[in-house]
Amino acid sequence: MNDLSNMLETLSLEFSGNLIDPDDNRFNGARAVWNAMIDRRPAVIAQCKSASDVQAAVKLAVAQDLPISIKGGGHNVAGHAVCDGGVMIDLSGMRGVEVDPTARLAKVQGGALWRDVDTATQKHGLATPGGLISDTGVAGLTLSGGIGWLRAKHGLSIDNLVAADVVTADGSLVRASTDENPDLLWALRGGGGNFGVVVNFEFALHPMGPEVMFTAPIYLVEDGPEPIRAWRDFFAQHGDKVGSLCEFSTAGGEDFPEEHWGKRVFTLACIYNGDAAEGEALTQPLRELGELSTDFSGRMNYCDVQQLFDTLVPAGDFRCYWKARYLSDLSDEMIDLAISNALAAPSDNSISSLWNFGGATAKVAAGATAFGDRSFGWMYSLDGIWSDPADDAANIAWSRDGWSNSERFGHHGRAYLNFAGHGEDNAELTQTSFGPNYKRLVEIKTKFDPQNRFRFNQNIAPEA
Known part of the structure; x- marks a missing residue:
């Protein structure tokens, strides 16, 4: 733990967010999530404000050989946002939403809530399929499918996900789109938080409301x-x-x-x-x-x-x-x-x-x-x-x-x-739910997270 303390001290010099350990008086508040049953204690909570903060937190976990949990909205019923003894990457300081009404696209940071997206897009009479509760995190809901009110006409949240920026298990920031890393985009459309930390989502928008x-x-x-x-x-x-x-x-x-x-x-x-x-x-x-x-x-x-x-x-x-x-x-x-x-x-x-x-x-x-x-x-x-x-x-x-x-x-x-x-x-349950797609998901998991750093989820284990 002394080695971890030294690394945290060094990292804090260039980290724009907050690094919180169990001795910090902010720790209990920072590890709390929506489900009151969840009571886990990470080794460190990295409250990130930028993609570079996320990269630094992932590299810290790798250097310390620690697993990683990811908090978007913290609304997952299983409490996947919080881990015991690992690095909890908290994206709640990254909630920005940028809307291009002409292209009908929204760029959404990884810690945004659906309330943030709806507020920004409705200013232009647009929406993308989200959840039924506005304080649900965009990331968690989307990555496992995303079922909401607009599914009849516009499908699931993943059907409207056109691109993403992802910090992978080696700390790299990569683009997932139809042109760059299309296999990763395919996996993000329903494969959960198995493949990295999504710092930006890009969604197609549709006329809706007000x-x-x-x-x-x-x-x-x-x-x-x-x-x-x-x-x-x-x-x-x-x-x-x-x-x-x-x-x-x-x-x-x-x-x-x-x-x-x-x-x-x-x-x-x-x-x-x-x-x-x-x-x-x-x-x-x-x-x-x-x-x-x-x-x-x-x-x-x-x-x-x-x-x-x-x-x-x-x-x-x-x-x-x-x-x-x-x-x-x-x-x-x-x-x-x-x-x-x-x-x-x-x-x-x-x-x-x-x-x-x-x-x-x-x-x-x-x-x-x-x-x-x-x-x-x-x-x-x-x-x-x-x-x-x-x-x-x-x-x-x-x-x-x-x-x-x-x-x-x-x-x-x-x-x-x-x-x-x-x-x-x-x-x-995970393997059964993905059916014939599971084999391809294992291949993509092995490519982007061979050591299974991102395992606090409905986990897809990489090949041994």
């Missing part, structure tokens, strides 16, 4: 599954225009009738990927499928919609364990299982969701991106959210049991790797 139609009727679970089945059938015709999810939660607060407080409900939430007036007319039938508990539908500002779900899980307030799998189809039996699981949730804060796919997402060939096969029609997510550590076992078991019980409806065992629990079944 007003969009957000449809969100809420029904009581006790009234039966028919609205969900009708919602499912709606997407046989309109899956190329509407990004949606059916979210199970617990009613409470002034937005609900008091007699419904504490009852399980489901929201048929969706955004029409186009003109707000057209979307209001098209999605009106989803608001007429039975007696409503309440209705949050309306024309809204796009940035406001992107922040609607932020309050569900404020950073650092809850303990979280999430699992998700892709579904080949959404049968009546799977809907019944989702209802049963929602009713069994041990925490009122927990949510579970059925997500529609198709449209632009499904049109991308399996080999075109590392993400792989797009022929799944749906996704099922179980998001355990609770406060008391004494309830850890019950809530983790609920998420894992629901995930396991839905396996028979799954799509070749594939899972959304941003919602993969805490990584306890990492190797098998």
